[in-house]
Amino acid sequence: MTSSLEAGIQSIAELSRDASDLLLHATRQKPLAKGQVLLSEGQVCKTIWYVEKGYLRTFYNKDGKEINTRFSFENEFVTDLKSLRSGVPSACWIQAGEAAVVWEFAKETLLELYRQSAEIESFGRNLLEQMLVDQEDHANLFRIHSLTERYAYVVRHFPQLLQRVSLSQLSSYLGMARETVSRIRKNR
Amino acid sequence: MTSSLEAGIQSIAELSRDASDLLLHATRQKPLAKGQVLLSEGQVCKTIWYVEKGYLRTFYNKDGKEINTRFSFENEFVTDLKSLRSGVPSACWIQAGEAAVVWEFAKETLLELYRQSAEIESFGRNLLEQMLVDQEDHANLFRIHSLTERYAYVVRHFPQLLQRVSLSQLSSYLGMARETVSRIRKNR
DNA sequence: TTCATTTTGTGATTTTCGTCACAGGTTGAT
DNA sequence: ATCAACCTGTGACGAAAATCACAAAATGAA
Numbered sequence: 001m002t003s004s005l006e007a008g009i010q011s012i013a014e015l016s017r018d019a020s021d022l023l024l025h026a027t028r029q030k031p032l033a034k035g036q037v038l039l040s041e042g043q044v045c046k047t048i049w050y051v052e053k054g055y056l057r058t059f060y061n062k063d064g065k066e067i068n069t070r071f072s073f074e075n076e077f078v079t080d081l082k083s084l085r086s087g088v089p090s091a092c093w094i095q096a097g098e099a100a101v102v103w104e105f106a107k108e109t110l111l112e113l114y115r116q117s118a119e120i121e122s123f124g125r126n127l128l129e130q131m132l133v134d135q136e137d138h139a140n141l142f143r144i145h146s147l148t149e150r151y152a153y154v155v156r157h158f159p160q161l162l163q164r165v166s167l168s169q170l171s172s173y174l175g176m177a178r179e180t181v182s183r184i185r186k187n188r
Numbered sequence: 189m190t191s192s193l194e195a196g197i198q199s200i201a202e203l204s205r206d207a208s209d210l211l212l213h214a215t216r217q218k219p220l221a222k223g224q225v226l227l228s229e230g231q232v233c234k235t236i237w238y239v240e241k242g243y244l245r246t247f248y249n250k251d252g253k254e255i256n257t258r259f260s261f262e263n264e265f266v267t268d269l270k271s272l273r274s275g276v277p278s279a280c281w282i283q284a285g286e287a288a289v290v291w292e293f294a295k296e297t298l299l300e301l302y303r304q305s306a307e308i309e310s311f312g313r314n315l316l317e318q319m320l321v322d323q324e325d326h327a328n329l330f331r332i333h334s335l336t337e338r339y340a341y342v343v344r345h346f347p348q349l350l351q352r353v354s355l356s357q358l359s360s361y362l363g364m365a366r367e368t369v370s371r372i373r374k375n376r
Numbered sequence: 377t378t379c380a381t382t383t384t385g386t387g388a389t390t391t392t393c394g395t396c397a398c399a400g401g402t403t404g405a406t
Numbered sequence: 407a408t409c410a411a412c413c414t415g416t417g418a419c420g421a422a423a424a425t426c427a428c429a430a431a432a433t434g435a436a
Contacts, residue, residue: 062332069331082321114313118306121313125302128316133270135320139327143257143363144250147393167414175331177394182415335423355384365424370385 004052005103008075013126019119026113027103032096039094045083046107051076054100055164059172060092068173070138071097071165077127097165142175150174151184192240193291196263201314207307214301215291220284227282233271234295239264242288243352247360248280256361258326259285259353265315285353330363338362339372 009015009023032038032054039045041061049056051072058070058078069092072078083090084107114121141150151174154161161170167185171178197203197211220226220242227233229249237244239260246258246266257280260266271278272295302309329338339362342349349358355373359366 060328060332067332069328081317082324085317085321114310118309121306121309122302125309125313125316128313128320129269129273132316132320132323133273135323135327136270139323139330140248140257142327142330144248144255166412168412178414179395179416180393183393186415354382356382366384367386367425368423371423374385 004075005050008050008077009123011075012077012130013119013123015119015123019117019123022113022117023105023120023123026109027105030102030104032100032102034096034099036096036100037093038096038102039080039083039090039092041091041093042089043083044087045080045090048077048079048084048105048107048110049094050103050105051078052101052103054096054098056094056100056102057097057169058092058094066093066172068169071161071173073160073164077131081131097169147174147176147180148184150176151181192263193238196238196265197311199263200265200318201307201311203307203311207305207311210301210305211293211308211311214297215293218290218292220288220290222284222287224284224288225281226284226290227268227271227278227280229279229281230277231271232275233268233278236265236267236272236293236295236298237282238291238293239266240289240291242284242286244282244288244290245285245357246280246282254281254360256357259349259361261348261352265319269319285357335362335364335368336372338364339369 003024005027006020006024009020015023027050029052034054038047038049038056049072051074053074055074056070056072056078057068058072058080059066059068061067070078078094080090080092080094082088110120110124114124141153145153154170154174161173165173167181168178171181174181191212193215194208194212197208203211215238217240222242226235226237226244237260239262241262243262244258244260244266245256246260246268247254247256249255258266266282268278268280268282270276298308298312302312329341333341342358342362349361353361355369356366359369362369
């Protein structure tokens with residue numbers, strides 16, 4: 001196991017040496033300064049990123065306010081699937097929340113690899129399954145949990161979020177005002 | 189095109205005659221009475237359903253109240269992916285909202301088909317991509333839209349929801365009280 | 377048709393949470 | 407070390423939506 005990326009790939013689907021190498025040669029590393037933008041609203045997304053170090057923040061701009069919908073930490077993959085898949089302009093931004101290192105996968109290259117290798121297609125399917133489960137979990141935060149329960153959920157399941165993301169950033173992720181998070185935090 | 193199912197499959201990914209037949213032979217039709225339960229909370233999900241007629245309702249039980257998270261209409265696929273994928277007990281229910289006809293795909297059979305056919309694996313990946321995009325859209329309803337905007341979104345994008353689902357059922361899907369939906373509806 | 381059941385509309389009241397305002401802390405750059 | 411920029415805590419207040427209660431309407435079964 002020579003790299004974080006290789007381990008991250010294997011954790012999604014166990015690939016043969018050949019398939020793994022195909023994927024590893026389809027990507028390149030990219031260092032990011034804090035605040036650097038990977039995807040802007042209005043731009044068509046053509047890339048999937050794997051986070052090796054630091055984290056990426058996905059947010060929407062609603063009436064001038066930023067609403068965070070995702071924080072992608074080490075060993076996670078992230079993209080704007082809607083834009084990537086359909087070629088429509090992205091409605092969100094993806095930005096480095098800290099100085100970071102990511103690996104970039106170009107959509108066209110990946111599609112080509114899917115055609116070449118059933119193993120890689122299977123990897124793609126497994127990655128999507130995992131992303132969908134995560135997404136449903138997060139959606140359920142809003143649908144079946146109260147504000148207090150949402151905070152407790154993050155404390156229990158994503159404690160690093162509290163350590164690495166400011167309370168202001170966290171508040172929109174949890175769908176409440178900054179002041180409300182502060183008050184919930186106090187009453188624990 | 190001999191069936192609704194065949195059309196539904198082709199709309200996800202264009203399959204050869206052979207691949208399409210493999211899938212079509214892996215499934216069987218099942219008629220459902222209104223209210224009939226396909227998946228109970230606590231049960232491990234082992235099936236993906238395709239809705240030919242009627243609709244399925246996915247809901248969670250929260251302190252004795254039912255919270256609807258999904259309505260799956262004609263030509264849609266539905267499952268509890270988290271339970272299906274990991275074999276953990278399901279946290280939700282899936283039930284027929286009307287008298288319905290569905291096609292059942294057993295998980296094990298599908299996994300076997302993925303191994304046999306790259307085309308079907310590709311179909312699976314495409315289906316997941318579509319489910320993930322839909323799921324993200326619905327999650328964004330809660331994250332970036334006000335209550336009034338959520339209702340307007342459904343009017344615009346899913347008008348059949350208003351026609352086929354009762355206002356009470358809709359209210360939990362939109363994350364608000366029944367009375368609030370009624371009042372929002374009046375002010376339009 | 378009739379009657380029971382379910383669904384919807386609507387006012388009154390209460391609760392929750394957002395907004396505003398500001399003070400104190402923390403961080404980071406020079 | 408200093409200062410500006412940002413972040414967090416907290417009180418006061420108001421707006422929005424939940425809850426409660428009940429009437430009206432729609433639905434469906436016999």
